[in-house]
Amino acid sequence: MKIGIVGMPLTGKTTLFNLLTGQHKETSVYSSKGTKNIGIATVYDQRIDYLSALYHPRKTTYATIEFVDIAGISPELPPKEKSEIFSLIQDVDALLLVIRLFEDPAVGGEKNPLIQLENLKCELLLRDLEVVENRLERLKKSKKKLTAEELGEIEILEKCNQGLNDNQFLSNLEFSEEEIKKVSGFSFYTLKPIIIALNFSEEQFKTKSYPQKDQLEQAIQDSRMGRINLCGKMEMEISELEGEERQIFLEDLGLKESGIERLTKVCYQHLGLISFFTVGEDEVKAWTIKKGTMAKKAAGKVHSDMERGFIRAEIVKYQDLVTLGSMLAVKEKGLLRIEGKDAIIEDGDIINFRFNV
Numbered sequence: 426m427k428i429g430i431v432g433m434p435l436t437g438k439t440t441l442f443n444l445l446t447g448q449h450k451e452t453s454v455y456s457s458k459g460t461k462n463i464g465i466a467t468v469y470d471q472r473i474d475y476l477s478a479l480y481h482p483r484k485t486t487y488a489t490i491e492f493v494d495i496a497g498i499s500p501e502l503p504p505k506e507k508s509e510i511f512s513l514i515q516d517v518d519a520l521l522l523v524i525r526l527f528e529d530p531a532v533g534g535e536k537n538p539l540i541q542l543e544n545l546k547c548e549l550l551l552r553d554l555e556v557v558e559n560r561l562e563r564l565k566k567s568k569k570k571l572t573a574e575e576l577g578e579i580e581i582l583e584k585c586n587q588g589l590n591d592n593q594f595l596s597n598l599e600f601s602e603e604e605i606k607k608v609s610g611f612s613f614y615t616l617k618p619i620i621i622a623l624n625f626s627e628e629q630f631k632t633k634s635y636p637q638k639d640q641l642e643q644a645i646q647d648s649r650m651g652r653i654n655l656c657g658k659m660e661m662e663i664s665e666l667e668g669e670e671r672q673i674f675l676e677d678l679g680l681k682e683s684g685i686e687r688l689t690k691v692c693y694q695h696l697g698l699i700s701f702f703t704v705g706e707d708e709v710k711a712w713t714i715k716k717g718t719m720a721k722k723a724a725g726k727v728h729s730d731m732e733r734g735f736i737r738a739e740i741v742k743y744q745d746l747v748t749l750g751s752m753l754a755v756k757e758k759g760l761l762r763i764e765g766k767d768a769i770i771e772d773g774d775i776i777n778f779r780f781n782v
């Protein structure tokens with residue numbers, strides 16, 4: 426999974442990127458516009474720790490999230506420059522919209538959180554509108570006779586055009602399954618799942634109060650976007666401490682988990698994702714899939730051969746394994762299920778795929 430970090434200039438994006446990925450990219454007043462930071466975060470899961478301790482595999486693999494940090498987007502930038510910055514995160518699966526709450530006279534930039542949110546929404550709408558208009562124009566100006574496919578495309582694009590002009594995010598429009606397939610090809614920004622990251626100062630984080638709180642809370646609720654509260658700079662400093670000290674400072678902020686642990690949970694929930702596991706002497710590994718994925722498709726995550734030659738899935742619930750202590754005991758209790766290709770995989774399933782190619 427890949428997440429793009431978007432926000433107005435000087436909202437603490439790179440600081441958050443460092444917090445989430447454990448990197449130390451320079452935070453500054455001027456970030457260069459054409460570049461991006463890329464980093465990988467481990468999706469920590471204590472179930473993997475347990476399985477690894479049980480199997481002693483040669484390799485233990487957690488799920489990961491890739492983060493892409495880009496330059497700040499401000500309305501004053503020339504459209505071409507904005508397009509260039511946005512193009513660096515065209516292929517991401519979700520967006521993290523950073524809204525700055527912290528106040529610091531030494532750090533310039535837009536301080537009003539409502540204006541930041543409005544500006545960002547506006548920029549995302551404009552990016553998509555640009556794509557829709559360009560494509561529509563090209564199709565309509567085409568000298569060749571349009572195919573049925575292209576006529577269908579025009580119909581969908583007109584629908585998107587109308588929605589975007591009404592300030593509707595494409596994710597709020599109703600599309601048929603057929604239409605969704607077609608619009609997905611455009612990598613529209615307002616079709617991506619979005620999580621708002623409120624970036625608090627330490628003081629604000631503790632008191633849970635900040636300017637324009639009521640209006641912002643309402644705006645976030647109305648937007649139906651995901652949401653996480655972060656205290657970027659402080660959490661970054663805490664993340665550099667060792668074990669016990671780290672815990673004490675986190676608790677002082679009223680937190681039990683690190684930023685990436687909290688964000689992972691919000692992401693999985695908002696994007697409708699779950700984990701299943703494969704185990705063995707070679708490797709214990711976590712896999713991320715959409716809720717509702719069927720066994721055969723899940724097999725394809727592990728290897729395309731497993732999907733192609735799928736025979737059956739042998740499934741054990743993680744909790745049953747923990748309760749009974751060994752795979753043998755689980756089998757003796759009759760708790761290993763044999764499932765066909767259409768079985769819905771659930772969070773925490775430990776799966777052995779049988780296949781034949």
Ligand SMILES: Nc1nc2c(ncn2[C@@H]2O[C@H](COP(=O)(O)OP(=O)(O)OP(=O)(O)O)[C@@H](O)[C@H]2O)c(=O)[nH]1
Nearest residue numbers: 434435436437438439440452453456497527529658
């Ligand atoms: N007081 C305060 N300053 C912060 C906080 N977070 C970031 N800063 C400062 O704000 C400045 C910008 O931080 P960055 O993390 O680089 O912000 P950014 O959004 O990546 O900035 P651009 O990439 O230039 O748009 C730096 O000087 C940071 O030290 C915070 O929570 N409180």
Ligand SMILES: [Mg+2]
Nearest residue numbers: 438439456495
């Ligand atoms: Mg930055």
